[in-house]
Amino acid sequence: MAAGTETAAFTAAQGCPYDFLVALHVDTTCDEHYLNNASSVSRDHAETLAISFAVISVSERRILHKQQVIVKPGKTPMTAFVSQMTGITDAQLDAAVSLTAAVAEIDSFVQTHFTSRGKTFCFITHGDRDLRYQLSRESREKGLLLPSYFNVFYDIGQEINSWLFIYHGANRRSSSGTNSLVGLCAVVGVQCESQPTGGLEMAILIGQITLGLLNVVEQYFAALTTPVPESIDIPLSTPIDLQAQRGDFHATLSKIVHLGGLPYKATNRQGLFDIVIPYQDNFSESCST
Numbered sequence: 001m002a003a004g005t006e007t008a009a010f011t012a013a014q015g016c017p018y019d020f021l022v023a024l025h026v027d028t029t030c031d032e033h034y035l036n037n038a039s040s041v042s043r044d045h046a047e048t049l050a051i052s053f054a055v056i057s058v059s060e061r062r063i064l065h066k067q068q069v070i071v072k073p074g075k076t077p078m079t080a081f082v083s084q085m086t087g088i089t090d091a092q093l094d095a096a097v098s099l100t101a102a103v104a105e106i107d108s109f110v111q112t113h114f115t116s117r118g119k120t121f122c123f124i125t126h127g128d129r130d131l132r133y134q135l136s137r138e139s140r141e142k143g144l145l146l147p148s149y150f151n152v153f154y155d156i157g158q159e160i161n162s163w164l165f166i167y168h169g170a171n172r173r174s175s176s177g178t179n180s181l182v183g184l185c186a187v188v189g190v191q192c193e194s195q196p197t198g199g200l201e202m203a204i205l206i207g208q209i210t211l212g213l214l215n216v217v218e219q220y221f222a223a224l225t226t227p228v229p230e231s232i233d234i235p236l237s238t239p240i241d242l243q244a245q246r247g248d249f250h251a252t253l254s255k256i257v258h259l260g261g262l263p264y265k266a267t268n269r270q271g272l273f274d275i276v277i278p279y280q281d282n283f284s285e286s287c288s289t
Contacts, residue, residue, distance in 0.1 A: 016214065016236040020064075020114065020121040021056040021154070023207035026130040027086045027199040029076040036081045047073035048099055048138060049088055051106065052199035054207035055113075055121075061214060063207045065113075068200045069105055072096035074142075087198040100144050107147050122239050123153035126181060126206050132242060151242040156209055159235040160184050163217060166232060181205050188212030210236075 030046035031039045048071045055065040070092050078093055097105070114121050125131060131153050139146045157179050164187065181202070185192035190212040196202050217235050221228055228234070 015218065015234065016058050017120070018058060018122045019119040021058060021124050021207075021210055021236075022121055023054040023056060023203045023210060024123045024125050024130060024153070025052045025199045025202040025206065026050070026134055027052070027082075027088065028134060029073050029078055029082055031079045031081045033081070033085070039081075040079060041076045041082075043134075044137075045076060046134065046138075047071075047076050048102070048134065049073060049078060049082070049086060049093075050199045051102055052203040053106070053123075054200075054203045056124075056207050056210055058214065061211055063204065063211070066200060066204055066207075067109070068203075069102045070096040071099050071102045074098075085197060099138065099142060103139075103144065103146060110147070110149065121149070123150070124156055124159075124206060124210055124236075125153055126156050126184075126202070128153075128155050128240065132240075136242070148243065152239050154236060154239045156184060156206055156213070158240075159213060160187050160209075162233050162235045163187070163213060166234075167220065181209065184209050185212070188216050 026048055027050040028043070028046040028048055029041045030043040031041050032043055033039065050068055050070050052068040053066070054063050056062070057064050070088065072093060078088065078090075083089065110121070113119070123131065131150060135146060135150060138144075160179075180195060182192050182195050184190075185205070185208075188209055190205075190208050192205060192208075196205050213235055221234075
């Protein structure tokens with residue numbers, strides 16, 4: 001089979017299934033950082049400060065649009081440290097909108113540029129914190145129902161890991177240094193001298209890394225002289241689906257509870273107290289360590 005035929009088969013059937021990828025970054029009021037000795041807002045109580053995104057055309061291999069929506073927090077302050085790290089000013093915050101209005105603005109963009117035109121899209125983030133934890137937790141606490149597409153996304157770090165697995169073999173995975181945006185740039189040949197700070201810059205860089213990954217993956221498979229094995233996990237082909245993961249969890253009726261953020265010396269009884277008391281009939285008093 002000719003190389004060109006093989007490339008077309010890969011692109012259509014096994015590559016990214018979306019028309020657009022939307023690189024997303026969320027800035028928050030959290031000021032927990034190793035450079036900050038006087039943090040006052042933990043990540044568990046942080047609120048969204050800005051939602052930044054860059055729209056990538058998968059077919060055209062370029063960034064078509066970039067946008068940032070500044071969000072006014074309701075309960076937590078924007079500290080001087082956060083302002084310095086994000087580049088968001090008090091003047092911008094004075095003119096900011098609520099999280100509900102910010103999500104509505106993004107949804108209007110989605111309906112206008114994607115849904116009404118019959119186009120598909122998927123978010124891509126750096127890590128899963130923004131969608132799996134921050135927006136999910138905050139929207140739940142504020143009684144905001146997020147559109148369903150916020151449940152589906154790619155993690156660029158995981159997708160780079162899949163690429164390294166294919167290219168270098170099972171023993172090669174990205175290190176903690178490689179997982180930084182600067183490190184991911186080096187993997188796919190994107191020029192970047194320093195870690196960006198502003199949210200919009202972060203979203204744009206995630207978009208550039210995504211473009212680099214799309215290019216190196218397509219070039220690699222285009223050079224193959226045999227069909228792509230079905231067992232290979234091709235980067236940017238299968239996104240994370242939070243709704244499906246929640247459904248799988250509830251379907252298993254698991255009795256295993258995973259807890260995080262407990263004090264080092266906390267005992268099993270102390271850690272489970274608030275959970276066990278309301279549901280004590282469903283729990284055993286025994287607990288393994």
